[in-house]
Amino acid sequence: MLLGMSVIDDVLAANEVYSRTHELRRLTPRPERKLAVLTCMDTRLSIRTLGLKTGDAHIIRNAGGIVTEDSLRSLVVSHYLLGTEEFMVINHTDCGLMLTTEEDLRTRIQNRAGTAAVTPAFFYAFANIEENVRHQLQKLRTHPWVPKEVAVRGFVYDVASGRLREITG
Amino acid sequence: MLLGMSVIDDVLAANEVYSRTHELRRLTPRPERKLAVLTCMDTRLSIRTLGLKTGDAHIIRNAGGIVTEDSLRSLVVSHYLLGTEEFMVINHTDCGLMLTTEEDLRTRIQNRAGTAAVTPAFFYAFANIEENVRHQLQKLRTHPWVPKEVAVRGFVYDVASGRLREITG
Numbered sequence: 001m002l003l004g005m006s007v008i009d010d011v012l013a014a015n016e017v018y019s020r021t022h023e024l025r026r027l028t029p030r031p032e033r034k035l036a037v038l039t040c041m042d043t044r045l046s047i048r049t050l051g052l053k054t055g056d057a058h059i060i061r062n063a064g065g066i067v068t069e070d071s072l073r074s075l076v077v078s079h080y081l082l083g084t085e086e087f088m089v090i091n092h093t094d095c096g097l098m099l100t101t102e103e104d105l106r107t108r109i110q111n112r113a114g115t116a117a118v119t120p121a122f123f124y125a126f127a128n129i130e131e132n133v134r135h136q137l138q139k140l141r142t143h144p145w146v147p148k149e150v151a152v153r154g155f156v157y158d159v160a161s162g163r164l165r166e167i168t169g
Numbered sequence: 170m171l172l173g174m175s176v177i178d179d180v181l182a183a184n185e186v187y188s189r190t191h192e193l194r195r196l197t198p199r200p201e202r203k204l205a206v207l208t209c210m211d212t213r214l215s216i217r218t219l220g221l222k223t224g225d226a227h228i229i230r231n232a233g234g235i236v237t238e239d240s241l242r243s244l245v246v247s248h249y250l251l252g253t254e255e256f257m258v259i260n261h262t263d264c265g266l267m268l269t270t271e272e273d274l275r276t277r278i279q280n281r282a283g284t285a286a287v288t289p290a291f292f293y294a295f296a297n298i299e300e301n302v303r304h305q306l307q308k309l310r311t312h313p314w315v316p317k318e319v320a321v322r323g324f325v326y327d328v329a330s331g332r333l334r335e336i337t338g
Contacts, residue, residue: 007202008255008322014220015333022331027213029265033176041205041243044196046223051183054215061230063243070239073289074210074232080278081265086177096198096250109249115313120242144284153177162191164184 027055029082036078038136039090040065044159058084064097064132065090066124067139076145087150089136090164092157097125129156133167196224198251205247207305208259209234213328227253233266233301234259235293236308245314254319258305259333261326266294298325302336 035057039045047059058078060071067089078084100108105123110116126132133154140152154167204226208214216228227247229240236258247253269277274292279285295301302323309321323336 006255006320007204008257008320010202011204011219011221011257012333012335015218015331018218018220019331024213024215024218025329025331029212029263031212033179035176035180036210041227041229041247043198043200043224043227044193046193048223049184049187049193050180051187052180054217055212058210058212059230060210060232061228061243062239063229063246066239068239068242069288069290070231070235070237073237073292074230076278076289077232077265077274077292078210080281081269081274086175088177088180094198096246100250105246105250109245109314112249113314113316117313119238120245121238123242123246144286145278145282147282151175151177160194162184162188162194164181166181 024054031058031078031082031084032056034083034085035088036060036075036084036086037088037090038065038067038071038075040092040095042092042095045090045092045157049157049162058082064095064124064126065092065136067136068124072140072143075140079150085150087140087152089133089140089152089154090157091129091133091136091155092159093129094159095129097123098127098129100125130167134169137167193223200227200247200251200253201225203252203254204257205229205244205253205255206257206259207234207236207240207244209261209264211261211264214259214261214326218326218331227251233264233293233295234261234305236305237293241309241312244309248319256309256319256321258302258309258321258323259326260298260302260305260324261328262298263328264298266292267296267298269294299336303338306336
């Protein structure tokens with residue numbers, strides 16, 4: 001960060017401009033298309049690649065697009081409180097969590113931070129993306145609060161081609 | 170969901186169209202503006218309200234915009250692996266988690282699902298939004314892996330006006 005410059009201050013100025021028209025004013029809290037998407041926080045992901053508009057879906061994002069206690073909580077709230085009926089889990093190629101291991105990641109951060117930490121207990125690094133997607137689907141499908149009527153499907157998004165590929169089984 | 174119709178199938182068809190041009194092809198995994206935003210999965214939130222473009226920032230989203238073990242993991246990965254230097258935490262007015270209590274939410278879901286579940290252990294329902302934002306900031310600022318050099322600032326987004334309001338202290 002350059003001295004005296006803050007991106008957050010720029011964001012506040014841009015929000016002031018946005019609020020003059022507030023085009024999203026009419027959206028309701030219930031996802032229009034009854035869809036919840038769990039995906040990665042990565043810069044290269046956007047609802048645009050899915051043909052979705054703001055308001056269509058709940059978007060849940062964490063490092064990797066992993067089913068954790070927190071993303072599960074979000075999906076459960078999404079379904080029971082706000083009526084979503086389909087869950088998409090999307091991992092992507094070239095994910096930061098694929099370029100490392102659990103051990104290596106913890107060591108690097110500890111060294112940089114100069115101190116250990118108890119939480120987060122896991123980083124969810126992974127080597128095989130198809131396997132990783134299947135594992136996330138399994139966690140959702142076996143959870144007592146994810147009803148059988150909710151469609152749970154998993155995908156790999158290829159950042160080079162822009163294409164989704166479904167992972168079955 | 171109407172019989173035989175699936176939103177996810179529509180998304181796949183839309184992605185096929187998107188991939189023909191793949192306008193986001195040139196983005197890099199490092200957030201252009203070195204910013205990470207933690208906010209809610211709510212339908213009414215969009216980077217558009219922040220004047221951000223895809224690629225500018227890491228976007229982390231869960232029910233509420235809560236600092237959990239998982240969102241903390243994501244922010245830590247964002248900073249140490251991908252170089253973000255500012256964290257924005259954004260809660261919003263009319264959040265589903267404000268209209269309920271921890272107890273009520275658990276009871277409603279258990280009754281609908283017909284079964285109890287151990288995880289998620291908490292839903293992070295809250296009553297006072299300013300207090301809630303402050304609590305999230307505190308969790309971040311006191312974590313050993315969030316360095317002092319990282320700017321950590323908190324906001325309430327008003328879904329009626331489209332404006333961000335900073336929460337200090």
